[in-house]
Amino acid sequence: MEWNQLLNTRRLGNRQAKEEVGRSPFNSDHDKIIFSGAFRRLAKKTQVHPLVTNDHIHNRLTHSLEVACVGRSLGIKVGHALMDRKRLPKGFLPTDLGDIVQSACLAHDIGNPPFGHTGEEAIRNWFSHDGKNHLSGLKPEEKSDLLCFEGNAQGLRILTTAEYHPYEGGMRLTYSTLASFIKYPWTSLPTTKNERPRANKYGVFQSELNIFHEIATKVGLDQKGEDWYCRHPLVYLMEAADDFCYGILDLEDGLEMNILGWEEVFDILRPALEAVGVTDLIAELDKVPTNRKPSIIRGKIISAYIDAAAEAFIKHEEDIFQGMPGDLISLCPKHIEKSVQDAKNIAKNKIFSHPKKVELEIGAYYIISTLLDVMCTAADEWISNPKDMSFKSKRVVDLIGAETFDPRIKNIEQLNTPKYLAMMRVIDFVSGMTDHYATYLAKQFNGMGESR
Numbered sequence: 001m002e003w004n005q006l007l008n009t010r011r012l013g014n015r016q017a018k019e020e021v022g023r024s025p026f027n028s029d030h031d032k033i034i035f036s037g038a039f040r041r042l043a044k045k046t047q048v049h050p051l052v053t054n055d056h057i058h059n060r061l062t063h064s065l066e067v068a069c070v071g072r073s074l075g076i077k078v079g080h081a082l083m084d085r086k087r088l089p090k091g092f093l094p095t096d097l098g099d100i101v102q103s104a105c106l107a108h109d110i111g112n113p114p115f116g117h118t119g120e121e122a123i124r125n126w127f128s129h130d131g132k133n134h135l136s137g138l139k140p141e142e143k144s145d146l147l148c149f150e151g152n153a154q155g156l157r158i159l160t161t162a163e164y165h166p167y168e169g170g171m172r173l174t175y176s177t178l179a180s181f182i183k184y185p186w187t188s189l190p191t192t193k194n195e196r197p198r199a200n201k202y203g204v205f206q207s208e209l210n211i212f213h214e215i216a217t218k219v220g221l222d223q224k225g226e227d228w229y230c231r232h233p234l235v236y237l238m239e240a241a242d243d244f245c246y247g248i249l250d251l252e253d254g255l256e257m258n259i260l261g262w263e264e265v266f267d268i269l270r271p272a273l274e275a276v277g278v279t280d281l282i283a284e285l286d287k288v289p290t291n292r293k294p295s296i297i298r299g300k301i302i303s304a305y306i307d308a309a310a311e312a313f314i315k316h317e318e319d320i321f322q323g324m325p326g327d328l329i330s331l332c333p334k335h336i337e338k339s340v341q342d343a344k345n346i347a348k349n350k351i352f353s354h355p356k357k358v359e360l361e362i363g364a365y366y367i368i369s370t371l372l373d374v375m376c377t378a379a380d381e382w383i384s385n386p387k388d389m390s391f392k393s394k395r396v397v398d399l400i401g402a403e404t405f406d407p408r409i410k411n412i413e414q415l416n417t418p419k420y421l422a423m424m425r426v427i428d429f430v431s432g433m434t435d436h437y438a439t440y441l442a443k444q445f446n447g448m449g450e451s452r
Helices: 025-034 037-044 060-083 094-107 116-127 140-146 150-163 173-183 189-193 206-219 233-256 262-272 278-286 290-315 317-321 334-351 354-384 393-400 418-431 435-445
Strands: 223-227
Touching: 025 173, 037 060, 037 435, 060 094, 060 223, 060 233, 094 140, 094 173, 094 233, 116 140, 116 290, 116 354, 116 418, 140 189, 140 206, 140 418, 150 173, 150 206, 173 206, 173 233, 189 354, 206 418, 233 290, 233 317, 233 334, 262 334, 278 290, 290 317, 290 334, 334 354, 354 393, 354 418, 393 418, 393 435
Parallel strands: none
Antiparallel strands: none
8 A cells, every 4th residue: 555545635436626725625525524414413413421411411523523633633743754754645745644534533423323332233133133024135245234233334325325415426525535434444244254353343334335445446455355455544543533532531421420530530541641740730630620620631631642643653654554453552652552441441331331321222222123113114115015005104205205215226237135225225314313303203103202
C-alpha cells in the first residue's frame, strides 16, 4: 500500500471531486456527513444510557463530535510526522489526514440502531428466534448479515447506499474517507467461523459487496482473502480516537449519574498525566466541586493520549501497512494502555450493568421485536405475493415507502436474493430510528399509542 493511492480524492463511482478554493474534497466529506439526516438523528440515539432525561449525558451525536475532534488532532499530528520524514505525498498537507480521520470519526457510529449495542443485539436476537422464518430462501451469507447484524456494516450502507443518492452512491464520499471508515474490512459469514481477526465483527453487508471492492481497489488496500482486505492505515487513528473518548467520557457520565465516585475515576486517569505538576493539579482539583473536576483534567488526558497514539503510529507504520491485527492503543506506552483499558473495564463492570440502564434495555428488546415483526411480515408479503397482501401489510409498505426499496429487487440477474434486499430496507428503516421514535411507533403498532 502507498500513501499516494491511500489518499485518493475521487468519489464513489469514480467521480471527480469538485475543486474549491480553501476547501479540500475531505472537507466536503465532513460537511456531507454533518448535514445528513442520519447524522442529525444521532442526537436522539443512545450512547450508553437509553432515553436519559439528564441533558448533560452523552448521546451518539455529542460522542461522535468529540471523537471527531480528537481524530482530527491525531490525524494532523501524524500528518506532520509523515511530512517531516518525507512520507507525505506531494500536494497533500497534514491537515488532509486530519480531515479524513475527522470525517471517518464523525460517521463511525452513524449506522447504530436505536438503543445502541442493545439495539444491535435485539435485531440479531429477533432474526435468530421469532423472525427466523423470514430467512427462508436466503443465501447463507445473506442470513448471516441479519443473524449477526452489525452497526458498522449498516454505517457503510448509509454512507454508500441509503443517504442523499439512494442506490446511486449514497453520500458520494471520497474513497479515502470511506476506506478510513471501514473498521472491519471483511464480510459476516467467515466471522461466525472464527476465520477473521474479530469474531462476529465485520464491516460489509452482502448488499454493499461490490461497493466495498471498488473502495478497496481504488485506495490500493492489500487483499488478505476472499472479500477481505487490510485495514486502511487511518482506520487505526479513528479507532483510537473513539476508544480515548468513550474511555474518558463514559466515566464522566458515570459521575454525572452518581454511579461512580471522583476518586475511582481519578485513579484510572491519573497515570496518563505528566508527573511534573501533578501536585499542583491535585491542589487545584481540591478547590472545585466534583462536577467541575473532569473539565480541568480532560484536555490534559486527551493530549497525553493523542501524543502517545501518534508516536506509536509512526513507530509502527510498517506493521500497520502490513495489516497488523491489533489496535493502536496496544502499541502505546504501558501506562497509557492501562489507563484506557481500566476505563473500559470500570465502564463495563459498573456502568453498563447498572439497574438504571438494564431496565430500559429490556424494554428495548420488545420495541425492536414489535417493529421488525410488523415490518418484515409486510416486506415478505410484498416480495412473495404483492397482489394478495393484507391491508395491514399494504399500509406498512406505504409507511416505509414502496419507492424506497432497492431497485435491484426487480432485476432477476442481480446477485442478491430479492427478499434479502427487502429485509435490508426494513433494517434501514428500523435502525435509522431514534430511541424516541422507535418507542412511539412500537406503541402505535400495538394499538397503545397516542396521536401526534
